[in-house]
Amino acid sequence: MLIELRPGTSPEAAAEVATLAGEHEDVTAWPVELAGRVFVVVSGDESLARVPSSPAVLALRPTPDGHWLVRRESGVAPREVAIGDGIVGGPRLWWAAGPCALESAGDAVETALAVRAQGAHALRAGLSKTRSSPYHFPGKGARGLEALAEVRRAAAIPVITEVCDPREVEAFAEVADCLQVDGRQLDNRPLLAELGAQPRPVLLMRGPRASLDDWLRAAEFVLTRGNTAVVLCAGASGTPPQPGFGAIAALRARTGLPVVFDPSHSTRSASLVAPASLAAAAYGADGLLIESCRRPERMYRPGDAAHMFPPESLADLVAACERARDSARALAVPL
Amino acid sequence: MLIELRPGTSPEAAAEVATLAGEHEDVTAWPVELAGRVFVVVSGDESLARVPSSPAVLALRPTPDGHWLVRRESGVAPREVAIGDGIVGGPRLWWAAGPCALESAGDAVETALAVRAQGAHALRAGLSKTRSSPYHFPGKGARGLEALAEVRRAAAIPVITEVCDPREVEAFAEVADCLQVDGRQLDNRPLLAELGAQPRPVLLMRGPRASLDDWLRAAEFVLTRGNTAVVLCAGASGTPPQPGFGAIAALRARTGLPVVFDPSHSTRSASLVAPASLAAAAYGADGLLIESCRRPERMYRPGDAAHMFPPESLADLVAACERARDSARALAVPL
Amino acid sequence: MLIELRPGTSPEAAAEVATLAGEHEDVTAWPVELAGRVFVVVSGDESLARVPSSPAVLALRPTPDGHWLVRRESGVAPREVAIGDGIVGGPRLWWAAGPCALESAGDAVETALAVRAQGAHALRAGLSKTRSSPYHFPGKGARGLEALAEVRRAAAIPVITEVCDPREVEAFAEVADCLQVDGRQLDNRPLLAELGAQPRPVLLMRGPRASLDDWLRAAEFVLTRGNTAVVLCAGASGTPPQPGFGAIAALRARTGLPVVFDPSHSTRSASLVAPASLAAAAYGADGLLIESCRRPERMYRPGDAAHMFPPESLADLVAACERARDSARALAVPL
């Protein structure tokens, strides 16, 4: 249950509504301020939750699919999200590049300088990876924070890093400009709750098998904790997995949140990064997240060396994507 | 089992090899000439089939996945296929447009003139539709042959028409420039055999749930009967169905046959036809098959009115697709 | 559109209603008698089809999912179907066994005698197989009709045989007691139409990727041509394919037609035939279609030797299945 309070409701009055709504021991309720408006989120069986008869209550917001805040019509989800000094969802195509995981700090600086020179708005370099094998490199974790900070400083570029463990969110948020969540963590509620309670923007990948509603519910989790700065990153979906470009257009109609695309993990082939990027742009993506690095031959295995796009072609790629996006807009047939 | 005979083997010698290879009552063998080479196709348990010790035998061609003739390395599958005076697989993007089914002949002429004026290489208008409901319009069938011939004459444009029944192939081939096969007919062996035994090019749609091998095996059926003029038409694939652009690139590596894309049935939305066409072009499609007609409001239901692309924008769409294809080629990263 | 006529409407009056309903050139309508009732099937755009204002018209039957005749509530689909002297859908579990394809006639007689001795109600031995590779044995076809007739006589057992080509239906129906349709032929409209126009019962396999509605629509095609004797045979479904036991229960709620299960092709392993048969019985199957033969080592490849269940254990298997079905019934929790 989601209750919107009247504009100007004081924190004390909101807290009181939350206390009343969550009176039953199996109902939890908390106030949250989003986009200058005040809500009380109520978690629990609806027959037990109470809608207090308070003058502060403006409206009950329906959540039949488990989300409302993220929806376009709510007016809560922002159309533009800032990552460092870059804007995702603005008139220009935003893009970030870099290796999936931070490995050698020296190589990472070299890559960061190369992609910044091509015009990248951010560097992606994960400290933590969602790994299905216990024998594979899971990222440097907290040990790598200093190295990440150093890369960020040396190349003067915002950094995006992946986080898997709710206990690591706070520390990672001190260094990174944006926290990335793997699509296999969309049901990791404790992680999403921590991400909602910190100030950095969140880059939420689509799970390869997640429906649009699964994905939007995960974003909703983040918003219910107070953080509206969520960027959705589409990639492969379906069985067998294919680049899910259709999700870009489908989300545009449903949510205000910006949507970017990952042409690298969704194709797993360097030769398909350009076609997939052009396709994503034609489908209206707000940005691209491209696997790219110098010295892919030194990357740990199993890794992403096979689908690294050469840094020196990134600016050309992005320019071609801008043109494809413009073409598609000019040819748009209204629904 | 597939046996290639030496160049210059006479029809009589080929027939003799076939007779020997298919001596067992449960083995069938027949000679076929393809791309100036001579083969004997042997259908049946390999332990019963005999490879005759004839001097005419050049080599046994392996068919572990059920296909060899369609493969790039065979040299049999053509890179270019002519449909009327248009070439699929040549340097320029080939494209056809039109309604899924031929309904009013007058409207069809109007559409044919409109798409020809935009530069279309062919008109698509089906006489027979693969229908899952017995209560829906299945196409005019043979009754519509005269109308189709009239549209073809009046608009002076090659026509593509769908065929479902092996008993209709011969008659349809007399009028149409190309015969289209729905992706749900890839296992309709008798239909494919008839299509292989007539001279018109065959446009073979991908079944929404067909693997690339399922699809190539269906093409192989056509080739084993003597017809190499097969164009593969990719569309939606996977669960849930999504436009399967990846198939375009994957086929390029495996078969010489030209590959076109259907941006209309694969998206089922007029607003997605432009993005999907641009994406297909970026992925390297040889052509497009676009649902488009004048007067969509008069189309039978349930039908495709909802994803009709306006004829007057077709030339602009195709020009943008040519640019996207050029961009992708310029940015190509070798495998 | 489906129109039911009043009981006792004469054939002439029914034909007249059909003529009026199908007056438009793109609408086809025909009368059909089913379960002692009279219908007019109308195929085409509903805005063009006319419901004649005749006193013979009883009701318009809704077909939103493309089927009505097969539905339980129609009262048209029979609960019991006779195959030779066996009854599918009666109180006892019906079952048939045999090889997928008829190969050596001598071996087939041996198998037929073995399964009859175990209590089988029918022998399955296909004359035609839906083959995805042109190089594999597609069945004897019409050449095998005499051999099939001989096996039937020699073992005094009803025979079930597969048919793929609409041109073969008539001849196969003269010999076989039941015609089987592969699940990959559910969209082969011409084949289904021929099967509806002949008197033998039809065993309709589920396509591995067919929804229940796809399957029921294919059955509806058969009924609209006059034949209600359809048995549905469930097997593997979904991605990846798994034995689809749930379909048995789901169909029970939707259609009166009997539902049997194929534990062999749905598991592809002899070691799983017993578990899958027990599971199907627990889910309420009316029967089983079991791949079984003497001398599997002589079967053609690629074939089904790997999942042959030994004929001598069939009676024990079926008895255990009867017990599992009884247990499930005794434990049934009403919906």
Place this chain on the structure above:
Amino acid sequence: MLIELRPGTSPEAAAEVATLAGEHEDVTAWPVELAGRVFVVVSGDESLARVPSSPAVLALRPTPDGHWLVRRESGVAPREVAIGDGIVGGPRLWWAAGPCALESAGDAVETALAVRAQGAHALRAGLSKTRSSPYHFPGKGARGLEALAEVRRAAAIPVITEVCDPREVEAFAEVADCLQVDGRQLDNRPLLAELGAQPRPVLLMRGPRASLDDWLRAAEFVLTRGNTAVVLCAGASGTPPQPGFGAIAALRARTGLPVVFDPSHSTRSASLVAPASLAAAAYGADGLLIESCRRPERMYRPGDAAHMFPPESLADLVAACERARDSARALAVPL
């Protein structure tokens, strides 16, 4: 990389091997004792990990699919796992029942007494649920520990409870006899690591979209931290989701770990719990986890009331399952 040390290697010697193997800053290595044998688990790029040339090293164990410890041939994964005083994987069918989530403590005691009276080996009652909507009851969490302890005492039955957050594992393990992990948490590495480092058995559900390898890798994570007491719980799988009975047999061939089945969440219908239980038993399940409670009408929504099996029929159900399992064994055809 997984290194097995010689029997009798001292903890100090094992620690030394781990230190050497994990010398590189991006390689982590730790010793673990499992089933009386000593291993060093090495996590990181294999080219950086060192296999120390120590006499303590017995063998390098291959992990091509990301697992070795769980495999049948390793001899490490136990065939029997004790949950309280019940044995999963022994000669008798083990089974647990109860509600998905602990709600009213009074109702839970009533259910616990009812299922114990029917012979249940354990009660399932979750303190934490993997919830996709932030507005639904996520379980009592740590607040419910006292209530769970009270139910356990009052009904004198072992309890199984779900855990989602790595920070809750320690507290939950103090009360519960077994910790359950939702199938959507198989990629929640921090959670699995905590479960591996505590002494309670772990009940690991299959994710609805997890491959067998995904699932076994998650189990391997638990084992690599020192806990071999893992029970795999199969349920729905595939697209669309169906009860995945085949996984029971497939796992039997690959892992020694016991495999139980959840007939409730995999069917979502009370009327299908008996068929699915019988099917699972026929496929060789070691046990069942059945959703059952008194007073389902009082359960929170959205919840599992619709597929609650009546407690009073549980003993009959389990007896029928034992018979189906015996039948399948008697009819077993060796692979």
